[in-house]
Amino acid sequence: MDLFEYRNGRLYAEDVPVERIADDVGTPCHIYSEATLKRHFNLLKEAFAEADPLICYSVKANSSLAVLKLLDEEGSGFDIVSGGELFRVLKIGGDPARVVYAGVGKTRREIEYAIEAGILMFNVESKSELEAIEAVAGSLAATAAVALRLNPDVDPKTHRHTTTGKKENKFGIDLETAGAIISDLHALPHVKLTGLDTHLGSPINTVDPYVQALTKVLPLLESARAAGHQVEYINIGGGYGIEYRGGETATPADYAAAIVPLIKKSGCKLIMEPGRFIVGNAGIMLSRVTYVKESGDRSFAICDAAMNDLIRPALYDSYHKIWPVTTDKALSESVDARADRNGYANFDVVGPVCESGDFLAKGRTLPRMAEGDLLSIFSAGAYGMSMSSNYNSRPRAAEVMVSGAGYRIVRQRETYDDLIRAERFD
Numbered sequence: 048m049d050l051f052e053y054r055n056g057r058l059y060a061e062d063v064p065v066e067r068i069a070d071d072v073g074t075p076c077h078i079y080s081e082a083t084l085k086r087h088f089n090l091l092k093e094a095f096a097e098a099d100p101l102i103c104y105s106v107k108a109n110s111s112l113a114v115l116k117l118l119d120e121e122g123s124g125f126d127i128v129s130g131g132e133l134f135r136v137l138k139i140g141g142d143p144a145r146v147v148y149a150g151v152g153k154t155r156r157e158i159e160y161a162i163e164a165g166i167l168m169f170n171v172e173s174k175s176e177l178e179a180i181e182a183v184a185g186s187l188a189a190t191a192a193v194a195l196r197l198n199p200d201v202d203p204k205t206h207r208h209t210t211t212g213k214k215e216n217k218f219g220i221d222l223e224t225a226g227a228i229i230s231d232l233h234a235l236p237h238v239k240l241t242g243l244d245t246h247l248g249s250p251i252n253t254v255d256p257y258v259q260a261l262t263k264v265l266p267l268l269e270s271a272r273a274a275g276h277q278v279e280y281i282n283i284g285g286g287y288g289i290e291y292r293g294g295e296t297a298t299p300a301d302y303a304a305a306i307v308p309l310i311k312k313s314g315c316k317l318i319m320e321p322g323r324f325i326v327g328n329a330g331i332m333l334s335r336v337t338y339v340k341e342s343g344d345r346s347f348a349i350c351d352a353a354m355n356d357l358i359r360p361a362l363y364d365s366y367h368k369i370w371p372v373t374t375d376k377a378l379s380e381s382v383d384a385r386a387d388r389n390g391y392a393n394f395d396v397v398g399p400v401c402e403s404g405d406f407l408a409k410g411r412t413l414p415r416m417a418e419g420d421l422l423s424i425f426s427a428g429a430y431g432m433s434m435s436s437n438y439n440s441r442p443r444a445a446e447v448m449v450s451g452a453g454y455r456i457v458r459q460r461e462t463y464d465d466l467i468r469a470e471r472f473d
């Protein structure tokens with residue numbers, strides 16, 4: 048489903064050999080494919096067409112302005128979780144009337160900013176937050192549209208750090224409390240209940256958690272309507288899985304087949320908040336091997352990309368395919384159980400950061416590598432750059448957008464001066 052492929056032993060992003068980008072822009076570097084971004088957005092839109100969804104791309108997955116601009120042009124709305132993300136959306140000319148705002152800790156300043164910008168709705172995560180929105184909206188003589196983000200206590204069967212819809216998680220409002228809030232809502236004249244929302248976690252590779260969640264949430268819709276609220280939207284959040292290894296996830300058609308009938312029956316409009324599905328496999332990260340270090344039966348490929356550039360392996364033990372950019376060995380041979388290991392070795396692919404948790408892959412059977420070799424780390428478009436940091440005072444990587452046979456730098460590599468720009472010591 049993506050446009051990164053090997054042609055005669057060389058990796059291409061659309062029609063650009065990625066070595067060319069590495070030579071021009073340097074490494075580490077994130078590369079995105081414009082056609083893949085559009086394709087993924089439209090795959091989801093088409094699969095769910097019967098429900099005519101408002102797709103609000105989840106900005107946290109990759110908040111780069113060039114990505115936001117492209118998705119805005121495709122007709123996407125945006126799911127945001129901070130004033131900073133709203134600022135980015137407004138910067139690229141995104142329509143605030145297609146913005147939904149989640150997050151457990153919205154400050155009064157952020158709430159004011161969002162009301163003044165005219166967002167579609169807040170996804171409210173607690174009674175206290177609802178009261179804060181009421182107060183801020185009142186002070187602005189406005190009415191704020193809200194959805195209640197519900198915590199349906201459903202296990203999405205994903206990593207514990209990215210599970211958000213179980214009762215022990217900080218997210219959302221439990222169903223009982225939500226019922227009470229709905230009954231008392233008429234006492235808050237500056238908020239208007241227009242939706243019910245869930246987001247269960249990420250990535251969710253099966254449809255079942257979505258169905259379980261909707262089955263628990265939809266009865267509340269009846270209570271809300273009975274209490275006189277005009278609930279128009281059901282927001283099922285994001286979390287749709289992608290192929291990191293291959294073949295591990297449901298397809299958009301699978302998700303739609305289970306979810307759309309429930310939404311149609313509810314009579315509501317559908318909102319979705321996909322992040323990873325759109326951008327995950329639309330991006331790779333390039334890195335060069337600085338040194339190869341042998342230690343007993345282990346080989347370390349020490350790269351110029353590190354956990355500060357892509358933290359998912361360190362944080363979640365996530366798997367990213369890694370393969371040399373120029374090679375006579377097909378990527379599909381990357382199975383560790385392969386019988387013929389001639390020309391291969393067992394590698395830990397690591398970065399230069401001073402942490403043992405700084406790795407991109409461990410114990411991976413890869414083509415033998417040498418210093419100076421260029422590697423591609425696949426599926427790095429989501430939660431790569433947006434979770435990057437300057438740890439170890441490492442400037443952030445460059446970002447490149449490929450379109451057909453051309454490409455452009457959409458974020459310059461940071462300089463040492465960028466590292467200290469906001470600081471002073473006198």
Ligand SMILES: Cc1ncc(COP(=O)(O)O)c(C=O)c1O
Nearest residue numbers: 105246249285286320321322323
């Ligand atoms: C509220 C909310 N919506 C949507 C998403 C996007 O998830 P994904 O990128 O897996 O689609 C997240 C991710 O954490 C989220 O917290």
